[in-house]
Amino acid sequence: MTTFHEMLGTDDSMSATEVKKRYKSISTRVHPDKGGSDALMRIVTQSYNFVLKGDGNKEVFNSVTVEKGDVSKLQAKVRLLEKENRQLKEAYDRVQKENDKLKEELKDQVAEQFTQQRRHDRASHQTDDELKRLKRQIKDKEKEFAKLEAEYNSYREKREHAVAVEGEPQRRRGPKRASGLLVLLGIILVVAMLGSMPGVSEKIAALIAPKEAKEERAVTIVRPQKPVENDIIELEPLSETQPEVITLPTEFFDIHPINQAGMWGNFRYQESARPYIAVKSKKGSYVVRGCEGNFYFYLNSPNKPLRVSPNLSYRRQQENFHVYEIQYGNGSALDNWFDSNSLLINGESFANANFAQAINRHTQTCLATNR
Structure with missing residues (x-):
């Protein structure tokens, strides 16, 4: 039921x-x-x-x-x-x-969809990592290329500046001068030996005696000295027997004020209108580089300090700045600025933002100015 x-x-x-x-x-x-x-x-x-x-x-x-x-x-x-x-x-x-x-x-x-999604995500992450690695390599290559280009342009700038001021630079004569001295010494020995022979000394004297006395004139190349207080290189007055002297123009030190600290910029000196690049520290001091290729430290201080870093060589006072040339060490070469984010100069920190772009524009401007 x-x-x-x-x-x-x-x-x-x-x-x-x-x-x-x-x-x-x-x-x-x-x-x-x-x-x-x-x-x-x-x-x-x-x-x-x-x-x-x-x-x-x-x-x-x-x-x-x-x-x-x-x-x-x-x-x-x-x-x-x-x-x-x-x-x-x-x-x-x-x-x-x-x-x-x-x-x-x-x-x-x-x-299955979850497995495929995980595979896709893993492949995507690998691709992203590879892209990041390639971007880092490209960035490093660009930085290396900018560094090499700046060094090459700086070399061309210095060479063209020297040619414009002094004429074609003289080549080094060290090895040739040494070989010339050896040849001259050999000639003297031969002449001495021949001079000891009878009748030969008179003939040698007749051959080497000049037919006419030519006026001798000394030629001296005067290198620019370090700028003194009045920015003029003092030379001894020319006399009738002194050679002609070419005085190299000194770089002007009148810079423009910068509002933003830590950022390299391109400027021109107020009087000479020659290009330069500069960066400002938080304490108001500057680092300046002109077309001649040297780096200068503008110390923002009303009084000249008793002690500074040993690599700083005093040049002059410009308004409220005491100007020093950075002769070696931190901040004296392009490599220092390319290879660091900031540099410590005389106890002041100078950031290095936009240096590669500024030095490239500066080099091109200097080359165009020197033409």
Whole structure:
């Protein structure tokens, strides 16, 4: 016979909430207003009550009293209801299996997509690292190229400046001078040996004696001295016997004020209009480089200090600045500025921002000025 569980399509593992859902689903179909009957409605209601009490395995017709109606008709409807419940349960099981299958497929797809995403992320990270490495190499090469270009331009600038002031520079004559002295010494020895022979000394004297006495004129190349207080190189007055002297022009020291500290900039001296680059420290001092290629330290102090760094050579006072040439050490060469972010000069820190761009523009401007 049919049990209450079979009547509702439930079992002992289902919760009260699930049993209630099954009861509502069946009662809507057997309700008198939906084409059912009072007897079926009572059977479904009593089945629901028995299942909630834990008596769902009891047989329906041994536990339910039918007050009215034909028992055979009622049994037929109950069998029909049981068939529908079985069909619904089979359909539910099929849907449940398909749902589980879809869940597994979706799980596999999600896992595959996650694996592919991880591979993509790993490849993307490797590509980003490679790009960063290449960018660093390019930046280092650009910095190295800028350094070499600045050194080459500085060499050209100094050479053209020297040619413009002194003419074509003389070549070194050290080895040739030494070899010339050796040849001269050999000639003297030969002449001495021949002079000891009778009658030969008179002939040698006749050969080497000059036919006419030529006026001798000494030629002296005067190098520029360190600037003195009045910016003029003092030379001895020329006499009739002294050679002509070319006085090299000294660089002007009148610079423009800079508002921002730590940033190299391109400027021109106020009087000479020659180009220079400069950077300012937080204490108001400057480092300046002109077309001649030397670096100068402008100490911002009303009084000349008693002690400064040993690599600083005093040049002059310009307004509230005491000007020193940086002869060696920190700040004296292009390499110092290219290879560091800041330099310490006489206890003051000078930042090195924008130096490569400033020195390149400065070198080009100096080359154009010297032409």
